[in-house]
Amino acid sequence: MAISEKLSPPKVVPDPKRPSGPARRPDQKRFAGPARRRKIALVMWQLATAVLILLVWTLVYASGYFSPDLVPPFWDVAVRFVGLAVDPVFWAALAATMSSALVGLALSIVVGVPVGMFLGITPAFYRSTQFLIDLGRSFPVIALLPVMVLMLGATREMEVVVVFSGVVWPILLQTIYGARRIDPVIADTVRSYRIPMGLKFFKVVLPNAAPFAVTGIRIAASASILIAVGVEVLSLTPGMGGNLARAQTDGAPALALAYVIYSGLVGLVLNKILWLAEGRFLGWNRRVTGGGQ
Template sequence: MVLAVIELAARTELIPSRFLPPPTAVAVRIVAEAAQGRFWLAIVDTLAGWALGLGIAALIAIPAGILIGSSEFVYRATRPIIEFLRPVPSVALIPLVFLLFSPSLEGKVFLAVFAATWPLLVQTQYGIRNVLPLQLDTARSFQISRHRVIFRVLLPSALPYLATGLRIASTVSLILVITGEIVLGAPGIGKAINEAREGAAVELMYGYVLIAGMLGVMLNAVFAGVERRALHWHASQRGTTT
């Protein structure tokens, strides 16, 4: 319905088609583009940046979150720093990235890591801090080793929080990677969007924007699916109220 209205508005030049081309034209253009190597290369570049960004953020945020969450002292000591750094918008770091990196993978990954680390760190901390005291007392009474407590009690118990954190971090990582590509000119969908704009290929530009949106939806769906499987034991996923 919405698509039909846009189509009509664009075809009748109610909105000039150099601003908003007809959706059918966009579709035709992007399908044609998909026959070319550079289209897939752009997607691969963007996904590589996304995965690296999210992966590195996870490697930093999850262990740090466990450490901070399991000690009241570390929690209090680090809170001011975290509360100060967390609200810093990643895009404000772009000038810094220009100074530090060439327009390549590292720059956009740096932005993605910086942005994705915070939500994941905060979620991990909360998850660890919300473990039921009795679950820890039980483990302690059975002399369960620290290593096993972390991997079989703390982490599973914090998993609902972690899953939410990962989903947010995934979205944030994708956004920042594409931002990095547009602003820094690192290869990927963002750069393709920018180049299409410079070449006045409006249909193509919209086509790539659409692809970026579809990537976001797909990644979110993948995470939601994994979350459902991993948390089947959790009250929110059981489907009954007992």
């Protein structure tokens, strides 16, 4: 009996009248109005920027400084842009480029995250490989292209290899950084509570590194599309880049530009999807670092 008495809740209970925690304040609703107005203002500014860019484009076109074969008017591009959306050739090219980019990205994740975790938790290996990593990440991957084309030909495999060797670095570096950067207070906590190695790895080091690794993956995702298109432009491998380059040499600049815009959109959408996924699975991180607490 005396035992259960020992653990009955103490008299000190948090005062319900005092705000405890980030409970929503009742006056928060009042700010909904200005918030929406700010949002509308933001959209207006974005529209204004777009109009301004189109205006400058049209002025450049109208000045006649560049031949219309180089700078087509934006309405031509718009027509091509819409036309591509219903063109099966475009969709095949998009699928080809996306699959190369995503396979390269997936390989980078499969290699970069485990290797990064390993290097992050073994300082000796990290120090001895650091110069290699520094070299690798500053290496211009496109310079590899001629060698790769010679070795593998202008093929899908070659494209995947080049994408991989371009985007594995941000993932690797971010993961290493995340695995190494454990808050000293957390390190002390783990030590003083005698958390065993394996548990520490899975419950502390890994979740700690996750947001960093995911940031690396997001950077890598945009870069993977960029590199895939770049490789296709230079080596005329089938895909968006290949079609783009061919449109340019065939004197269809509006079509080429439409492809360029689609390439950009693909990168943007991919980034957005990853951003949403990150918020879904690593929401705690944004809440912790996002301030507001």
